[in-house]
Amino acid sequence: MRVTFATEAAPGRPNEDFVAATPDAAVLLDGAGTPPGSDSGCSHGVAWYSRTLGSTLIASISQAASSLPELLAEAIKTVSSLHDNTCDLNHPGSPSATVIMLRRRNELIEWLVLADSVLVLDVIGTPDPVVICDDREAQVGARYRAEMDALDSGSDAHVSAHRRYVETLRSYRNRDGGFWVAATDPLAADQALTGSMPADRVRAAALLSDGASRLVDRFHLATWREALDTLDQHGPANLISQVRTAEHSDPHGERWPRGKTFDDATAAHVSFTSSE
Ligand SMILES: [Zn+2]
Numbered sequence: 209m210r211v212t213f214a215t216e217a218a219p220g221r222p223n224e225d226f227v228a229a230t231p232d233a234a235v236l237l238d239g240a241g242t243p244p245g246s247d248s249g250c251s252h253g254v255a256w257y258s259r260t261l262g263s264t265l266i267a268s269i270s271q272a273a274s275s276l277p278e279l280l281a282e283a284i285k286t287v288s289s290l291h292d293n294t295c296d297l298n299h300p301g302s303p304s305a306t307v308i309m310l311r312r313r314n315e316l317i318e319w320l321v322l323a324d325s326v327l328v329l330d331v332i333g334t335p336d337p338v339v340i341c342d343d344r345e346a347q348v349g350a351r352y353r354a355e356m357d358a359l360d361s362g363s364d365a366h367v368s369a370h371r372r373y374v375e376t377l378r379s380y381r382n383r384d385g386g387f388w389v390a391a392t393d394p395l396a397a398d399q400a401l402t403g404s405m406p407a408d409r410v411r412a413a414a415l416l417s418d419g420a421s422r423l424v425d426r427f428h429l430a431t432w433r434e435a436l437d438t439l440d441q442h443g444p445a446n447l448i449s450q451v452r453t454a455e456h457s458d459p460h461g462e463r464w465p466r467g468k469t470f471d472d473a474t475a476a477h478v479s480f481t482s483s484e
Pocket of ligand 1: 250
């Protein structure tokens with residue numbers, strides 16, 4: 209297994225994404241931002257949350273006896289225990305993160321996807337990649353984003369509308385009929401999308417935060433196949449640079465309305481072919 213990855217913060221902000229790999233596993237998380245002017249009840253912040261949860265996951269993922277949801281539930285509990293004395297973990301805006309876990313175990317590729325980061329699998333004998341994304345937040349969000357999307361994304365009014373949007377969505381977080389993310393409730397792990405496939409059927413996998421997947425699923429400037437090919441032939445940094453070029457070409461969100469003009473972008477490419 210060969211892993212390459214790149215991550216780049218949105219300009220002028222701390223990077224709230226996290227990516228890490230071992231010889232037989234990879235994890236990618238995208239911390240859910242607390243917009244300016246919004247409370248979270250946590251003094252550590254979103255970047256701390258995604259890095260701490262991510263490093264806990266990568267430390268435990270090779271414990272083969274546990275399933276990926278079990279490992280995620282344990283990691284959520286571990287991170288909560290690190291700040292439940294100092295922070296208000298019942299706050300609706302407490303830091304949260306999307307999670308992708310991928311590991312090779314017993315000749316199987318196993319995965320877990322929670323919230324809107326995207327896992328793309330290049331399956332041998334299948335022309336179109338298999339795309340695994342949990343779109344429950346997008347489905348809820350579609351009801352509330354019209355006001356934000358109508359505004360110039362460089363404007364103060366857009367910043368306010370984005371904050372209201374994020375705060376409205378909080379009431380749907382980690383409950384039935386809403387959407388699920390890693391935050392303080394370990395039961396979220398049971399809501400993740402999971403699966404497995406024989407390792408000899410998978411040529412490669414891509415793990416993408418939504419700041420990187422937007423090249424395909426929001427900007428429509430590449431297909432998933434083209435994104436896989438870019439990752440394989442030119443590397444993850446090249447894909448992220450294509451995202452930045454597109455974002456700079458549309459600084460006010462007129463062509464592609466979006467909550468964040470620029471977003472943290474992370475891409476990992478995992479090659480399972482043994483010819484390396
Ligand atoms: Zn905290």
